[in-house]
Amino acid sequence: MTDFHGVIPPVVIARHDDGSFDEESTTKNLTRLIDAGVNGLFILGSSGEGAFVTDAERDQVVKNAISVAAGRVPVLVGCIDTQTSRVIEHIKHAEACGADGIVATAPFYALGGLAQVERHFRCLAQATTLPIFAYDIPVCVHVKLPPELLVRLGRDGVLAGVKDSSGDDVSFRFLSLLNEEAGHPLKLFTGHEVVVDGAYLSGADGSVPGLGNIDPWGYVRQWKAFTEGDWETVKKEQDRLARLMRITSVAHSVTGFGAGVGAFKQALKLQGIFASARMPEPVPQLVDDEVTSIRAILDAEGVL
Amino acid sequence: MTDFHGVIPPVVIARHDDGSFDEESTTKNLTRLIDAGVNGLFILGSSGEGAFVTDAERDQVVKNAISVAAGRVPVLVGCIDTQTSRVIEHIKHAEACGADGIVATAPFYALGGLAQVERHFRCLAQATTLPIFAYDIPVCVHVKLPPELLVRLGRDGVLAGVKDSSGDDVSFRFLSLLNEEAGHPLKLFTGHEVVVDGAYLSGADGSVPGLGNIDPWGYVRQWKAFTEGDWETVKKEQDRLARLMRITSVAHSVTGFGAGVGAFKQALKLQGIFASARMPEPVPQLVDDEVTSIRAILDAEGVL
Amino acid sequence: MTDFHGVIPPVVIARHDDGSFDEESTTKNLTRLIDAGVNGLFILGSSGEGAFVTDAERDQVVKNAISVAAGRVPVLVGCIDTQTSRVIEHIKHAEACGADGIVATAPFYALGGLAQVERHFRCLAQATTLPIFAYDIPVCVHVKLPPELLVRLGRDGVLAGVKDSSGDDVSFRFLSLLNEEAGHPLKLFTGHEVVVDGAYLSGADGSVPGLGNIDPWGYVRQWKAFTEGDWETVKKEQDRLARLMRITSVAHSVTGFGAGVGAFKQALKLQGIFASARMPEPVPQLVDDEVTSIRAILDAEGVL
Amino acid sequence: MTDFHGVIPPVVIARHDDGSFDEESTTKNLTRLIDAGVNGLFILGSSGEGAFVTDAERDQVVKNAISVAAGRVPVLVGCIDTQTSRVIEHIKHAEACGADGIVATAPFYALGGLAQVERHFRCLAQATTLPIFAYDIPVCVHVKLPPELLVRLGRDGVLAGVKDSSGDDVSFRFLSLLNEEAGHPLKLFTGHEVVVDGAYLSGADGSVPGLGNIDPWGYVRQWKAFTEGDWETVKKEQDRLARLMRITSVAHSVTGFGAGVGAFKQALKLQGIFASARMPEPVPQLVDDEVTSIRAILDAEGVL
Numbered sequence A, B, C, D: 001m002t003d004f005h006g007v008i009p010p011v012v013i014a015r016h017d018d019g020s021f022d023e024e025s026t027t028k029n030l031t032r033l034i035d036a037g038v039n040g041l042f043i044l045g046s047s048g049e050g051a052f053v054t055d056a057e058r059d060q061v062v063k064n065a066i067s068v069a070a071g072r073v074p075v076l077v078g079c080i081d082t083q084t085s086r087v088i089e090h091i092k093h094a095e096a097c098g099a100d101g102i103v104a105t106a107p108f109y110a111l112g113g114l115a116q117v118e119r120h121f122r123c124l125a126q127a128t129t130l131p132i133f134a135y136d137i138p139v140c141v142h143v144k145l146p147p148e149l150l151v152r153l154g155r156d157g158v159l160a161g162v163k164d165s166s167g168d169d170v171s172f173r174f175l176s177l178l179n180e181e182a183g184h185p186l187k188l189f190t191g192h193e194v195v196v197d198g199a200y201l202s203g204a205d206g207s208v209p210g211l212g213n214i215d216p217w218g219y220v221r222q223w224k225a226f227t228e229g230d231w232e233t234v235k236k237e238q239d240r241l242a243r244l245m246r247i248t249s250v251a252h253s254v255t256g257f258g259a260g261v262g263a264f265k266q267a268l269k270l271q272g273i274f275a276s277a278r279m280p281e282p283v284p285q286l287v288d289d290e291v292t293s294i295r296a297i298l299d300a301e302g303v304l
Helices: A023-036 A055-069 A084-097 A114-126 A147-155 A169-181 A193-202 A216-227 A231-249 A257-270 A288-300 B023-036 B055-069 B084-097 B114-126 B147-155 B169-181 B193-202 B216-227 B231-249 B257-270 B288-300 C023-036 C055-069 C084-097 C114-126 C147-155 C169-181 C193-202 C216-227 C231-249 C257-270 C288-300 D023-036 D055-069 D084-097 D114-126 D147-155 D169-181 D193-202 D216-227 D231-249 D257-270 D288-300
Strands: A041-043 A075-078 A101-105 A132-136 A161-164 A187-190 B041-043 B075-078 B101-105 B132-136 B161-164 B187-190 C041-043 C075-078 C101-105 C132-136 C161-164 C187-190 D041-043 D075-078 D101-105 D132-136 D161-164 D187-190
Touching (some): A023 A041, A023 A055, A041 A055, A055 A075, A055 A084, A075 A084, A084 A101, A084 A114, A101 A114, A114 A132, A114 A147, A147 A169, A169 A187, A169 A193, A169 D193, A187 A193, A193 A216, A193 A231, A193 D169, A216 A231, A231 A288, A231 D169, B023 B041, B023 B055, B055 B084, B084 B101, B084 B114, B132 B147, B161 B169, B169 B193, B169 C193, B169 C231, B193 B231, B193 C193, B193 C231, B216 B231, B231 B257, B231 B288, B231 C193, C023 C041, C023 C055, C023 C216, C041 C055, C055 C075, C055 C084, C075 C084, C084 C101, C084 C114, C101 C114, C114 C147, C132 C147, C147 C169, C169 C187, C169 C193, C187 C193, C193 C216, C193 C231, C231 C257, C231 C288, D055 D075, D055 D084, D101 D114, D114 D132, D114 D147, D132 D147, D161 D169, D169 D187, D169 D193, D193 D216, D216 D231, D231 D257
Parallel strands (some): A041 A075, A075 A101, A132 A161, B041 B075, B075 B101, B132 B161, B161 B187, C041 C075, C132 C161, D041 D075, D132 D161, D161 D187
């Protein structure tokens, strides 16, 4: 199995002004990430419009990323959908396209309990030979995955790892301890761009930072410093990246996905990677003064 | 346009023991509902596994229901999915199959604000000529649709009505008042089985009771009594239906969808309508002592 | 024991411009309520600044209300505080002042489970001979009191009734059914001003409407119509009172308590009952254009 | 003004078996903390029963702690109550007793907005000359204090610092950045026992760990290592303390405060510091097999 570790950015995808998938711009982003030295790519995550794409778009995005990666780095495919059977359809598609692993959340929309969450992941594992990463993102799924459940699924070979976007660093520390005591069956990744340093202290195997689309070099340097035990550099890079992350706080015209991924798209356009900052419906693009604020932050942090 | 009113049950669908769609059992349920005098059918709602079906199953469920209804009652199709483009795909499918209207929630999973919710519904309306009902179900979608937004979309011809499963009777009263003052552009339906009487007092045009699958006659009698101003009967039927609704509270092995729709499926099996109480993955069926409790309640309320 | 039933408004208290308790204005309000025919008074509830008053103010408010009531109607005293021992101190004070009953919430701030909620109410009952009403207000307390728990405490003589401000009409129906089957140990009151009619259909013994401070006559007429089975009048009064309740939705300068009770105080000032609309710190008064909107609504509904 | 920094444990207080305040046991705990080298004491916080004590108990707890500290370390007093006027009464009491600073949350129970939260803290500052620490604990207060608000109050001299128990490490990083850019007006403390290392990386000035009652030496060693830039020791101590923190996860008989502080009290009893593990009503003590689990953890981590 692929050894997943290090910096695996959730890839932001580009759209043309008419809303259709922009393969050329997306390829430029993928190529820049690989050239910067990231350790993997995660497509169709929350930042990667996994909840927005139609099946046809999904096919385009997955095939393009795997083609661009060309085996240089592993490609994880987000299979985000409401319930088990739908997720399995996305998994089978990813597998057929040649993905190296998949990322799936607990079921959502319909309400259930943790026993069903566990059964869901076991069903997914039976449907594929690909490594499965559990995506813990309660702000979207409205369920928090408990450490005990995750490590049990790791020990049973159901899960290969966890992408933690729970915002719960206390739980992450307990997850890391429990995983260590179980022989480290799970690879643990944090999705929180501004506290990757704390996650490394807690025992993370890597990070999945959306901001890595804008500054992959910073996260790669931070990872290298971490592997060398150079905590001062880890912290220094983190402080800089935290200041850069403020591009996601400038929005006044929109909140949530539109503010965060909207800022990433505008930054990628300002950096000359994306031709358009077009968002998927029903999300509008950020407006002019917001773009001005983003430009100033990129400039101040040296990534324009 | 169809005149939507009265009792429009969210149809529970049957599955074979292997999990595949059971058309024969589902047809028996649909036929019984129509024979009992319901005023419409709502398929692929939350109770109707709208969040569980694959596209292939969706096709089977929609075509079967429209075929069985055969124009005797209108058929509303739930188009429940994460974001705009996916919902539009389901709408176009429903339209092609001959649906009489569609029901859609606000976008979910990715976070946004009310401006995007409004834009979402406007995008849906541009994509179809079918009447659109907004499905207000914050327990699943984690957004509450405000009365002002709904009535504005009604006045603009975007929405034809609202299915309210918000559990917020205060908001429903304000919605009803505002709708009345605007000339009643929206048909208002409540999804709360045990307080339909209160919703009628508040000005509802009808109800969408999941329990109507088990006792359609009670809801039909209650609707008739309401149209005749016979509030004593409206209340009396409601008290009996509320006691019957306790079948959804017997579960100890599972919570949420599995407890509620799980109880409906077991009741339909006990009534001889469904061949199996099979649930969609990852939801288990209710266990034996839970079924015993359900049988006792059906018996006590005279619908076994 | 006092027979609690009918309309028991949560009394809004007046403050002088310097923030101190205004006994004269509060007395005018109390007197008007009694003259209008209400069936009881509930002081120091959420609307009555139960969470704002110092112990010295509590003493003033309780003694004044009991003195003004002079046995004409029973006086319930809100004993709202974080945990058991503090609530008991307020109960003993109320008892010493001659209150007819007390109203208490579940404990809040520190987290616990339902077993502790039950133990809390049992501790309160051991500390007093006064009838205790459980105040179910999850929006403030962040706990929902389950019907089974409440009826068990009713049967055991711990609770005399429930003031339901949970906004959960489904749960209220189940509470009413269960209470009936247990022999009606609990007197059930709704706190939701705009759906009192639905609560009466569900089996409520009365209402505790904050808006009753502004239009006690409407709620008294509605109660009378209910006792006579005249549902058309019950609904008609309710629709009018719901329109009047819109005074609590005009605020743009503040939300929550400041918008709701702030509107009540401004209305009482416009009606000539209060000398000032002063709010307790840190809540500001509503501003001029908000007052203008309130005046227009009072005028339209004939209570200016 | 006192220079607040380092380890300032929220002091757990002892009660006799009859529930009354146990001054002798509490004094033993206070003395052990000071002897272990902590940098301050925080009494009547959430762990310190700030939401449970009567005014009489408050007086006992405050006077005892200040007397035992005798100026060797500063004493912060929690003034936790629902609204402004009540909090001010507690502040004036603390000031009269000789406290070195006070800790206060946003108002709770009654709902409001951030403008009122800000006004609340400004009102508190006008009422005292003591330094005020904002206590950010949304799990109890149901409001998250935004970094911008906190730093503005710091710059204006209203707040001296923040005790962060928000569980939101992303927000804490942004708070730290903003505070730094403003010239560090606020002293920042984390309340999360198992991720103090990450908070130090983020720029915290110290920690307020409940677990510090059980193992003050570990937190003191960690603080020293941090001040010397020895991150390996910081992390190593943290991993050990995280394992020790599992005493708060053994409970099955109770949740929340009873599980966490309940475990601390049992541990203090097992360590010979407390005579009784008595909890305040309505919280029961942990049961025998839970105590056995706690003993095993204390033993394994070398603090029995």
